[in-house]
Amino acid sequence: MGTTRITTLNQSIQLWERLELVAGESGAEGIYSCRVADIFPDRLLISRPVYEHGRTLLSDNRTVDVNFTRADAAYTFVARIRELEPKSDDRMFLLDLGSVRRLQRRRFVRIDKSEALLYRVLPRPLAVMPEKAEAGLIPARSINLSAGGMLVRLEERVAQSERMLLDMAPCSLKNLPRYLAAVCRHCRLDDDQWLVAGIEFLLEEDLFRHFTMAEIELLPADVRRFDFHMQNALVAEIFAEQIVMRQKGLL
Numbered sequence: 424m425g426t427t428r429i430t431t432l433n434q435s436i437q438l439w440e441r442l443e444l445v446a447g448e449s450g451a452e453g454i455y456s457c458r459v460a461d462i463f464p465d466r467l468l469i470s471r472p473v474y475e476h477g478r479t480l481l482s483d484n485r486t487v488d489v490n491f492t493r494a495d496a497a498y499t500f501v502a503r504i505r506e507l508e509p510k511s512d513d514r515m516f517l518l519d520l521g522s523v524r525r526l527q528r529r530r531f532v533r534i535d536k537s538e539a540l541l542y543r544v545l546p547r548p549l550a551v552m553p554e555k556a557e558a559g560l561i562p563a564r565s566i567n568l569s570a571g572g573m574l575v576r577l578e579e580r581v582a583q584s585e586r587m588l589l590d591m592a593p594c595s596l597k598n599l600p601r602y603l604a605a606v607c608r609h610c611r612l613d614d615d616q617w618l619v620a621g622i623e624f625l626l627e628e629d630l631f632r633h634f635t636m637a638e639i640e641l642l643p644a645d646v647r648r649f650d651f652h653m654q655n656a657l658v659a660e661i662f663a664e665q666i667v668m669r670q671k672g673l674l
Contacts, residue, residue: 436491438462443533444472444504445488447479454571455481456533460514467502467517475533476572476608476623489517492532492665498523532662533569539593540565540575542605545586549638553588560590568596570657572605572623581607581620586633588642589622598656600645606633626650 436442436459444455455472462468472481481487483506490499501521507514541560543553566574581587589603603624610620627650630639639647 436462436467440491441533442469443475443490444481445490446481446485447477451478453477453479453481454569457515465518466520469515469517471511471513471515472504474609474621475569475574476621487517490532492662492669498525500524532658532665533567534661534665534668535567536565536664538565538568538573538595539563541590541593542575543588543590544581545588547586549634549641552641553643565594566619568661570624570654570661572608572621574619574621577610577618577620580618581610583607583609587622588646589624596657596660598653598660600648600653602643602645603649604630604633604642604646624649624654626654 438459438461440459442457442459444457446453446455454475454477456475457469457472460468460470474481481504484503486501486503488499489502492498500523501519502517503519505516505518507516540563542563543560545553561578563575563577566576568574585607587605587607589605590601591599591603592601605622605624608621608623610618613619625633625646627647630642630646634642
């Protein structure tokens with residue numbers, strides 16, 4: 424089987440297509456990615472979802488929003504994720520596939536993109552302005568990214584929930600401030616034994632949940648520029664780049 428139409432819209436899911444799974448309520452959602460391994464009339468067989476960022480855990484029998492992208496827009500449908508019987512280490516099902524609708528806000532469209540950046544793990548409590556601290560910034564490179572965060576390749580392990588300062592000056596994306604506050608959501612070895620970390624960008628309105636007011640005052644002023652409006656502009660920039668990549672046959 425090559426494709427399945429999950430219409431009310433004329434959209435088809437294809438083998439090995441990348442899907443984004445969103446679990447949980449807006450503001451506390453967990454974002455996961457997977458690939459379509461096989462297609463059946465009433466279900467999709469997918470690779471076991473990989474955690475990207477966010478707060479909500481994915482569990483068997485949970486209802487999720489499934490997002491995918493076409494040249495004109497991003498689309499979404501509802502599905503229920505289920506374990507195989509017997510349980511598989513690398514496969515799951517998407518059942519009860521809902522009708523497809525256009526995703527108006529197009530948040531967290533993710534693209535595979537290698538971008539240079541610099542980072543520093545912030546000490547707690549934070550006592551000095553980070554860019555004036557003695558410890559140097561460490562180079563890293565993204566594997567993929569969205570307006571909500573990125574998967575990066577690191578040289579040294581960063582613990583889960585560590586706060587980070589990102590210097591995005593080397594990055595080509597335009598709708599990002601020079602400095603971003605971020606939190607590490609996971610750090611692991613990938614299949615090629617590279618150390619990779621899922622990093623969530625912190626919006627200005629989320630800073631108080633991760634830092635004290637005194638610490639926020641010590642952070643570079645740029646981190647408070649990354650608000651909902653700038654994130655939406657970044658969504659549009661990444662989405663436009665994804666369209667160009669698809670037109671070039673890179674997706």
